[in-house]
Amino acid sequence: MKVSQLSVFIENKSGRLADVTRTLADNSINIRALSIADTIDYGLLRLIVNDPLRAKSALNEEGFTVALTEVLAIEVPDKPGGLARIIDIVAEGGFNIEYMYAFVGTSGENAIVIFRIEKIDEAIPILQDKGVRILTGEEIHSL
Amino acid sequence: MHYWNREAECVDRDELRKLQSERLVTTIRHSYENVPAYKHKFDKIGLKPDDIKGIEDLVKIPFTVKTDFRDNYPFGMFAVPMDRIVRIHASSGTTGKSTVVGYTSGDVETWAELMARTLGAGGTTKGDIVQNAYGYGLFTGGLGAHYGAERIGASVIPISGGNTKRQLQIMEDFHSTVLCCTPSYALMLGESARDAQVNMKKSSLRVAFLGAEPWTENMRREIESALCVDALDIYGLSEVMGPGVSYECMEKGGLHINEDHFIAEIINPDTGEVLPPGSHGELVFTSLTKEALPLLRYRTRDITYIDDSPCGCGRSFARMHRVMGRSDDMLIIRGVNVFPSQIESVLIETEGTEPHYLIVVDRAPGKMDEMEVWVEVSPELVSDAVRTLESLERRIAHELHSVLGISVKVKLVEPKTIARSEGKAKRVIDRRELNNES
The missing domain is CATH 3.40.50.12780 (ANL, N-terminal domain)
Known part of the structure; x- marks a missing residue:
């Protein structure tokens, strides 16, 4: 149910993001989704890729520090209120959302949103009970 | 006279x-x-x-x-x-x-x-x-x-x-x-x-x-x-x-x-x-x-x-x-004596390992000495959440302040940023230009 996300620590200096994307390109790794959180001195590049383990080792070899985190890829109906309903369910369950970002591709008619939720293992059954579809890693990587 | x-x-x-x-x-x-x-x-x-x-x-x-x-x-x-x-x-x-x-x-x-x-x-x-x-x-x-x-x-x-x-x-x-x-x-x-x-x-x-x-x-x-x-x-x-x-x-x-x-x-x-x-x-x-x-x-x-x-x-x-x-290797920062070894021991205690670090001292014109401690993020330190990293910076800065008695800016940097030479890293960059006269 869970998807592996890469978080790459990048200092705020020119060319570093390019180093990451070039490394991934050279290793034929496809980026499925990404977001950047930034501070004054550094940023965290979060990536969903088609092959997280290979991507991590390629980036490690280039000297990057990479953390792997489990996140949820959730199907969101592409219509008004679609995202609101899912966030309501998460909130009612008492789970905090650390951050979230949209996926580049779609799953049929639906959008995909990446959620980083506290207590992820407790959240999964509650979401599924409410009929929320959570995509597996395989599904995401083969999209 | x-x-x-x-x-x-x-x-x-x-x-x-x-x-x-x-x-x-x-x-x-x-x-x-x-x-x-x-x-x-x-x-x-x-x-x-x-x-x-x-x-x-x-x-x-x-x-x-x-x-x-x-x-x-x-x-x-x-x-x-x-x-x-x-x-x-x-x-x-x-x-x-x-x-x-x-x-x-x-x-x-x-x-x-x-x-x-x-x-x-x-x-x-x-x-x-x-x-x-x-x-x-x-x-x-x-x-x-x-x-x-x-x-x-x-x-x-x-x-x-x-x-x-x-x-x-x-x-x-x-x-x-x-x-x-x-x-x-x-x-x-x-x-x-x-x-x-x-x-x-x-x-x-x-x-x-x-x-x-x-x-x-x-x-x-x-x-x-x-x-x-x-x-x-x-x-x-x-x-x-x-x-x-x-x-x-x-x-x-x-x-x-x-x-x-x-x-x-x-x-x-x-x-x-x-x-x-x-x-x-x-x-x-x-x-x-x-x-x-x-x-x-x-x-x-x-x-x-x-x-x-x-x-x-x-x-x-x-x-x-x-x-x-x-x-x-003693430094004098705003009148306070600072030894790199003090900083090293704080880092070891904070993280349980010995991270690589660099002390950067600077004095902008008309300003007091500023000391930054650059700490390389190891795979154990890096996280997907910015606030985890920010709280780590704050924790290290707080510990350094209590040990050294002066405030210090902690900056996380990428691994291998800090130059190694002959197995021993250069620990201090002093940009104050205090020793350029004789």
Whole structure:
């Protein structure tokens, strides 16, 4: 149910993001989704890729520090209120959302949103009970 | 010419040497009989107190080093019972334990006398109003300058460091004539005065006594023009006494060493060999009158040279050049001694591993020293959440502040950012350009 996300620590200096994307390109790794959180001195590049383990080792070899985190890829109906309903369910369950970002591709008619939720293992059954579809890693990587 | 104690400061050098010899013999006996650490050092090489008959025998005495204070923490270097100690100060040690020093009432008297000479050399009299912006506390700067100014009979404002706005207000309202603080703080006061459009030419301030950190001739010029004062260098370290070990006169050509109370030597820091006058090397002090904490050939780690040619002011004391560097890795940040080893131990304790780090010290024009500690993020440290990293930065900064006593900016950097050379990383980048003059 869970998807592996890469978080790459990048200092705020020119060319570093390019180093990451070039490394991934050279290793034929496809980026499925990404977001950047930034501070004054550094940023965290979060990536969903088609092959997280290979991507991590390629980036490690280039000297990057990479953390792997489990996140949820959730199907969101592409219509008004679609995202609101899912966030309501998460909130009612008492789970905090650390951050979230949209996926580049779609799953049929639906959008995909990446959620980083506290207590992820407790959240999964509650979401599924409410009929929320959570995509597996395989599904995401083969999209 | 201004003197506080002309007789002592202009003593005939032959008489001075005789006085030094007599006092050295007394100090050696006092140290040997009352400080087991000294007795042990003497016994180990078969040296007897009677073997020291005068200053010519000084070279036979083993060196004392900073770690002797750590090994005998807190009071083991004291030569008198605690009921004779009236004051305790402390400064940074290389790791963990601080360097603790004690004073008898006689020592406090001597210190006041030597600081009176220091302030007197810049023309301070009982008519002056002394704004003492050295920090009061365990640091010797505040109380050292305070007692010296009181000895002269001047009016002392014990304002301590910080709160620049109030410093300028009090300077103006109280008509302060004398300023005591660190040179970087003097620069900052100058900058703030300019920003607040205070006309320093109309200010009563006349002279500034600046010490506790390294500075340069360029800084002197800047301070003198920004504050419209004569800026004089003062030198001391708490192990030897505190400020007032040596002091500049209005000739501004080096710091006169109070040689009736201390013997200064210059040694080769690698071999310990004593170097002839004029050579650059490490400064070593032997105390001649201290009761609570006699100090035998203490290695200061400060690099300088001694000029024993006569000075235009008429004082007979030899002059040391302003401190030109260190023979160890100690940094002085805003008057506080910082050892890279202290930072390393904080990082080890914070994370359970030894992260790679770099200390970057900078001083923007007109600003105080800034210290950044760059810490490489290891795979164990990196997280997907910014707030985890930010809280890590805050935690390290908080720990460093509590250990070092100064605030530090912590910056996380990518692995391998910090250059490795021959297996040993360069730990310090000092951009203050303090050592570019000789």
